[in-house]
Amino acid sequence: MKVCGFTFIRNAEKFDFPIVEAITSVLPICDHFVVAVGKSEDKTRQIIERIAPGKITIVDTVWDENLKDGGVVYANETDKAFNAVPAEFDWCFYIQGDEVVHEKYLPLIQKSMSENVAKTEVEGLLFAYKHFYGSFDYIGDSRKWYRNEIRIIRNNKIIRSYRDAQGFRKNGRKLKVVQIDAAIYHYGWVRQPKFMQEKVDSVKQFYDGISKGKAEEITVSKEFNYSGSYDALAKFEGTHPKVMEGRIKRLNWQIEFDLNKINMKLKYRVLYKIEKFFGLRLFEYRNYKILKN
Numbered sequence: 072m073k074v075c076g077f078t079f080i081r082n083a084e085k086f087d088f089p090i091v092e093a094i095t096s097v098l099p100i101c102d103h104f105v106v107a108v109g110k111s112e113d114k115t116r117q118i119i120e121r122i123a124p125g126k127i128t129i130v131d132t133v134w135d136e137n138l139k140d141g142g143v144v145y146a147n148e149t150d151k152a153f154n155a156v157p158a159e160f161d162w163c164f165y166i167q168g169d170e171v172v173h174e175k176y177l178p179l180i181q182k183s184m185s186e187n188v189a190k191t192e193v194e195g196l197l198f199a200y201k202h203f204y205g206s207f208d209y210i211g212d213s214r215k216w217y218r219n220e221i222r223i224i225r226n227n228k229i230i231r232s233y234r235d236a237q238g239f240r241k242n243g244r245k246l247k248v249v250q251i252d253a254a255i256y257h258y259g260w261v262r263q264p265k266f267m268q269e270k271v272d273s274v275k276q277f278y279d280g281i282s283k284g285k286a287e288e289i290t291v292s293k294e295f296n297y298s299g300s301y302d303a304l305a306k307f308e309g310t311h312p313k314v315m316e317g318r319i320k321r322l323n324w325q326i327e328f329d330l331n332k333i334n335m336k337l338k339y340r341v342l343y344k345i346e347k348f349f350g351l352r353l354f355e356y357r358n359y360k361i362l363k364n
Contacts (some may be wrong), residue, residue, distance in 0.1 A: 072161050072162070072185060072186055072188050073099060073102050073159055073160045073161055073162075074100060074102055074160060074161065074162045074163070074164055074184060075096065075101060075102060075103045075104065075105060075156045075157070075160040075162075075163050075164070075226070076094070076097050076101040076103070076104040076105070076163070076164040076165075076166060077083065077104065077105040077106070077107075077149075077152040077153055077155075077156055077163055077164070077165055078090075078093065078094065078105075078106055078107070078149075078152060078165065078166050078167060078168060079106070079107040079108075079109065079132070079145070079148035079149055079151065079152050079168070079236075080103075080106060080108060080109065080115060080119070080142055080168045081108070081109030081110070081111050081112045081113070081134060081148075082109075082112055082113055082115060083113070083115040083118055084111075084113035084114055084115060084118060085094075085111070085112055085113045085269075086266060086269060086273065087262050087263065087266040087270075088168040088169055089168070089169060089171060089204065089258055089315070089318055090115075090119070090120055090168040090288075091118060091170075091314075092171050092312070092314040092315055092318065093166050093167065093168055093169065093170055093171050094106070094122055094123075094127070094166065095121075095122065095123075095314050096166070096171045096172040096174070096312055096314050097172050097177075098122075098123060098162050098168050099174075099179050100164070100180060100184075100329070101126075101164055102160070102162075103126060103127075103157075103160070104117050104126060104127045104128070105127070105130060105152050105153075105155045105156055106127060106128070106129050106130065106152065107130045107132045107148050107149075107151045107152035107155070108129050108130065108131055108132065109132050109133065109148060110131070110132070110133050110134070114309070116131075121236045124260045128155065130151060130152060130157075132148060132151050134147075134148065135147060137154045137271075138277065139277055139278075140277075140278070141234060141235060141275060141278060142234065142235025142236070142274075142277055142278050143235065143277075144232065144277045145232075145235050145236035145277070146231070146232035146233060146234060146235060147232075147238040148236070149165070149232035149236045150231055150232050152230060152301065153165075153228070153230075153232070158224055158226065161184075161188050161194065161225070161226060162184050162223055162224070162226065163189065163223065163224050163225070163226050164222065164223050165221075165222050165223070165224065165239075166222065166238070166255075167259075168357065169257060169258050169259035170222075170255050170256065170258070170259075171255075171256045171258060171259050171312050171314060171315060172253070172255060172256070172310045172312065173254070173256060173310075173311070173312040174312055174313055174314075174326065176253035176254065179251065179252060179253055180196075180223075180251065180253050183196055183223060183249070183251045183253075183277045184196065184223065186347045187249055191360060192247055192362065193247065193248065193249050194224065194225050194227075194230070194232075194241060194248060195221040195222035195223055195224040195225065195239065195246045195247075195248040195249075195290075195359070196221070196222065196248060196249055196250075196251050197219050197220070197221055197222075197248040197249065197250040197251065197359055197361065198219065198220060198221075198222045198223075198251065198253055198254060198255045199218060199219055199250075199252075199253070199254040199255070200216070200218060200219060200220060200254060200255050200257055201254050201255070201256050201307070202216040202257045202259075202260065203257065203258050203260060203261045203310075204260045204261065204297070204301060205260065205261065205297040205298075205301070205306060205326045206261060206322065206324075206325075206326055207258075207261060207305075207307070207311060207315075207319050207322065208306065208307055209304045209305065209306060209307060209328055210304065210305055210306075210307050210311065211301070211303075211304065211340070212303040212304050212305040213302045213303040213335065213343060214339060214342060214343065214346070214352065215302065215337050217320065217321065217356075218352065218355070219241050219250065219359075220238050220247055220255070220358070220359075221238050221246060221359055222255060224239055224246070227241070228265045229241050229242060230246070233358060235278075237358065238358040238359065239358075241359070244358070245357075245358060245359050245360050246359050247359075247360050247362050248359045248360065248361060248362065249361070250361055251363055254274065254346060256311070256312060256315075257272040258315075261294075262295075263323065263324055264265055264294035264296075264297065264324060265293075265294050265295075267294075267295035268293050268294055268295040269293060287344045297326050297328075298326060298328065300329075301328070301332075301334065302333065302334045302335045302339075303332070303333050303335070303343065304328050304330055304332075304336070305330065306330060311329075314329075342354070
């Protein structure tokens with residue numbers, strides 16, 4: 072069994088992406104790794120080059136600035152990285168630039184890939200998610216945070232990244248997957264407030280069609296308001312991946328959250344209460360089909 076990791080990144084330094092931590096967290100169980108590095112305004116390429124020379128292949132790309140609706144440019148860049156994975160690899164481990172895997176899960180992930188590699192009906196492996204928000208002490212606790220997503224797929228180039236690169240599909244249909252007892256730690260919403268606002272406004276270019284100039288104009292003197300931008304949070308009680316220790320020590324802003332605050336419309340408040348009481352998320356969107364054991 073051979074495994075190749077893959078991801079895409081652009082302006083990692085400018086927007087403070089934990090891309091080094093992301094790649095480093097899965098490298099121990101990857102035989103090789105492919106990174107699609109978009110033309111950047113900083114030293115992103117040099118950062119990637121220094122991670123693991125000899126184990127990482129860089130694919131230089133230019134983002135299509137015409138793809139300004141629904142984040143499809145992210146799927147486009149994901150496919151560029153996936154396309155560069157050689158045919159010799161069985162599984163492909165996708166990790167985004169703000170996602171990290173805890174080292175405690177690596178043996179289980181490797182075991183799951185090995186157990187399912189010969190089961191041709193299994194097209195991918197499904198991970199749970201922990202979405203951190205504001206700081207490393209809080210996680211998103213509402214329906215807007217997806218609970219599961221595919222992060223390991225077969226090396227079959229018919230499979231394509233879907234919509235804004237959250238998941239994958241094959242010939243337009245949902246992948247058949249096995250859920251494993253491992254989680255992805257998503258740190259996309261933990262940045263110094265100024266970096267966070269710049270990142271949010273940059274993303275708007277590729278979701279809402281806002282021009283780059285307009286986005287820069289918006290961010291001149293603005294910081295992201297974490298305290299006023301969440302609907303429900305919970306305290307994180309676990310440990311973070313070791314690769315995140317340095318970043319956590321460098322945290323230089325303080326935010327206090329009221330965990331009793333639930334800022335939702337009545338409909339979502341009712342669904343939230345049902346989920347907390349029964350453990351059931353009604354009407355959940357699932358971009359996959361879970362195979363029964």
